[in-house]
Amino acid sequence: xxxxxxxxxxxxxxxNRRDIRSFLPDPISKDxxxxxxxxxxxxxxxxxxxxxxxxxxxxxxxxxxxxxxxDKERRALAVHYEGEKENKFLSLKVExxxxxxxxxxxxxxPTRGGSHVLGRNSIPETDILSTACAIQNMWxxxxxxxxxxxxxxxxxxxxxxxxxxxxxxxxxxxxMSIGYTDQYPDKPILETAKWEKxxxxxxxxxxxxxxxx
Amino acid sequence: xxxxxxxxxxxxxxxNRRDIRSFLPDPISKDxxxxxxxxxxxxxxxxxxxxxxxxxxxxxxxxxxxxxxxDKERRALAVHYEGEKENKFLSLKVExxxxxxxxxxxxxxPTRGGSHVLGRNSIPETDILSTACAIQNMWxxxxxxxxxxxxxxxxxxxxxxxxxxxxxxxxxxxxMSIGYTDQYPDKPILETAKWEKxxxxxxxxxxxxxxxx
Numbered sequence: 001x002x003x004x005x006x007x008x009x010x011x012x013x014x015x016n017r018r019d020i021r022s023f024l025p026d027p028i029s030k031d032x033x034x035x036x037x038x039x040x041x042x043x044x045x046x047x048x049x050x051x052x053x054x055x056x057x058x059x060x061x062x063x064x065x066x067x068x069x070x071d072k073e074r075r076a077l078a079v080h081y082e083g084e085k086e087n088k089f090l091s092l093k094v095e096x097x098x099x100x101x102x103x104x105x106x107x108x109x110p111t112r113g114g115s116h117v118l119g120r121n122s123i124p125e126t127d128i129l130s131t132a133c134a135i136q137n138m139w140x141x142x143x144x145x146x147x148x149x150x151x152x153x154x155x156x157x158x159x160x161x162x163x164x165x166x167x168x169x170x171x172x173x174x175x176m177s178i179g180y181t182d183q184y185p186d187k188p189i190l191e192t193a194k195w196e197k198x199x200x201x202x203x204x205x206x207x208x209x210x211x212x213x
Numbered sequence: 214x215x216x217x218x219x220x221x222x223x224x225x226x227x228x229n230r231r232d233i234r235s236f237l238p239d240p241i242s243k244d245x246x247x248x249x250x251x252x253x254x255x256x257x258x259x260x261x262x263x264x265x266x267x268x269x270x271x272x273x274x275x276x277x278x279x280x281x282x283x284d285k286e287r288r289a290l291a292v293h294y295e296g297e298k299e300n301k302f303l304s305l306k307v308e309x310x311x312x313x314x315x316x317x318x319x320x321x322x323p324t325r326g327g328s329h330v331l332g333r334n335s336i337p338e339t340d341i342l343s344t345a346c347a348i349q350n351m352w353x354x355x356x357x358x359x360x361x362x363x364x365x366x367x368x369x370x371x372x373x374x375x376x377x378x379x380x381x382x383x384x385x386x387x388x389m390s391i392g393y394t395d396q397y398p399d400k401p402i403l404e405t406a407k408w409e410k411x412x413x414x415x416x417x418x419x420x421x422x423x424x425x426x
Contacts, residue, residue, distance in 0.1 A: 002357050006222025009215060010357040013223045014252045014350050034414075039227045041414060043349065046366055048403035050412045055419045062421055077334050092331075107423075113409065118305075119366040121290050125341060126366050129386070132345035133352075136256065137227050140353070144215050144223040153259055153332040153339050166423045173342070190261035196326065199263045201247075201254060206268045208275055209378045210320075 013140040018188065020148035021093040023100040023179035032145050033102065036178070039141035040106070045130035047118030052134045055105040055164050060098075062163060066105075066175060067097040069159035070152050077154060085195075096150045100177035105164055106135055108171040131173045138176065148181040226353040231401060233361035234306040236313040236392035245358050246315065249391070252354035253319070258343035260331030265347045268318040268377050273311075275376060279318075279388060280310040282372040283365050290367060298408075309363045313390035318377055319348055321384040344386045351389065361394040 002010070037054050045051060057063055071094050078086055097103050108131040110124075120126050135151070142149045152175040160172040190196055206212050215223070250267050258264060270276055284307050291299055310316050321344040323337075333339050348364070355362045365388040373385040403409055419425050 001359055002222060002225065003218065005216065005218040006225055007357045009219025009222030010226045010353055011248075011252065012215065012219055014255050014354065017255075017257070019257055035224070037418060038414060039224065041412075041417060042227050042230075044230070044232055044352070044364060048401055048409040048411075050409070050417075053417050053419060053423075055421070055423060057421050059421045073335055077331075080329050080334065116293050118290075118403070118408065121293065122286055122367045122369070125338065128338060128342060129345040129348075132342040133349040135342075136346040136349040139257070139346075140223055141227065144220040146214055151257060154335045156335070164422050170423070188261055190331070195331065196261040196263070198261075199254075201251060204254060204263075204266050205250060206266060208268070208270050208272045210266075210268060210380065210383070211378065 009144065013143045017139050017143045018148070018185055020150045020181050020184065021096040021189070022183045023096055023148065023177060023181050025099070025101065026180045027101050028147065028179065032147070036138050036141045036145065040134040040138040043130060043134035043137045046120050046126035047113055049113035049117045049120065049127065049130065051108045051110065051112045051127045052131050053107045053109065055107065057103045057105065058101060063098050063103055065163045066103060066160070067094055069155045069163060070094040070097055070175070073154040073156060094152065094154070096177045097152060097175065100179035102178050104176045104178060105160065105172050106131060106174045106176060107166060108173050109169070110171070111169060128171060128173055135174055135176065142178055147178055148184060150177045152177065222357065226356045230352050230356045231361070231398055233363045233394050233397065234309040234402070235396045236309055236361065236390060236394050238312070238314065239393045240314050241360065241392065245360070249351050249354045249358065253347040253351040256343060256347035256350045259333050259339035260326055262326035262330045262333065262340065262343065264321045264323065264325045264340045265344050266320045266322065268320065270316045270318065271314060276311050276316055278376045279316060279373070280307055282368045282376060283307040283310055283388070286367040286369060307365065307367070309390045310365060310388065313392035315391050317389045317391060318373065318385050319344060319387045319389060320379060321386050322382070323384070324382060341384060341386055348387055348389065355391055360391055361397060363390045365390065
């Protein structure tokens with residue numbers, strides 16, 4: 001059983017976790033980094049396939065190339081927005097990839113566990129869903145450690161495969177930058193920037209069937 | 214900042230969360246259920262699209278139909294296993310869907326947020342990855358509340374759409390049964406059943422490039 005304070009800690013991490021784009025250069029201890037990776041490895045996975053790997057990037061040249069790939073994709077995507085949304089979009093930072101002491105590429109190997117992974121036979125994408133659960137565990141652990149994380153999802157997967165020498169069948173699911181920050185907002189950056197509003201819980205919950213209240 | 218006990222609570226939830234298949238009939242308070250759904254709603258989402266909805270099933274007839282769909286798929290999948298693995302596979306329970314006071318169908322609407330959701334333009338599956346983060350939040354919150362959850366991923370999505378009247382473009386990502394249990398194992402059920410071993414952390418971590426240590 002959880003004490004009240006332990007339980008409060010879980011909700012505190014869930015409600016205060018933010019997607020952070022600005023990092024201080026302060027180093028992270030190896031022990032703390034390991035704890036966060038271990039939290040990722042304790043995610044649920046379909047058929048216990050544990051499809052994730054973690055490429056921990058600290059080499060400045062490689063971080064620079066990752067930032068280049070993300071910036072290239074950001075500029076390509078910006079073409080699809082017009083006016084105010086384009087400006088808001090272009091103001092989003094990818095420099096976090098260079099600033100943060102570590103960027104972790106979280107990958108998913110769909111072949112791990114063999115041809116007939118239990119559960120994945122029905123819903124093949126459960127492998128990347130498991131990997132997303134690992135990412136969420138890492139994010140909450142980082143939050144509990146007083147660290148900030150940012151999930152960059154602007155890139156062409158083959159650029160990341162080229163830079164990090166990832167085999168073609170392995171998916172680079174996320175680039176997670178991690179570090180200390182002095183810019184930790186109360187609300188999601190995209191909510192404050194009025195990109196999107198937080199939806200009301202009432203609109204998201206149905207009883208017994210879709211659309212029923 | 215987190216106190217030591219709050220931080221310990223986060224890791225306790227991460228390391229003790231288990232996929233549970235047996236539930237007691239004891240009811241769950243509405244307040245606790247709401248807190249768990251709210252934890253889900255506070256997951257990260259690409260472009261803040263918040264693609265999830267939660268269909269909370271408590272009607273026994275509908276739970277029975279969900280269990281029927283899962284059992285049908287389980288029997289179909291069992292054909293692909295032979296010998297000992299088939300027996301282990303068929304011993305997996307889907308009755309949890311009927312036993313648990315609630316089964317929550319967590320869905321993902323890929324159209325939410327419009328045609329150009331920030332980040333989803335690069336990697337379309339980030340919508341279901343966001344939904345998986347919501348599921349992980351719910352699971353950890355349930356654990357902190359002393360509750361058990363089980364993720365059922367054996368089903369044909371269209372069976373679940375038919376039963377719960379989910380629109381064709383919305384993905385039924387997971388069926389999450391939730392309740393109290395008297396069977397809460399230390400280790401994953403599939404690890405104890407020797408279906409798969411837990412992988413060593415050393416095999417999962419690379420430095421700067423895939424395959425480098």
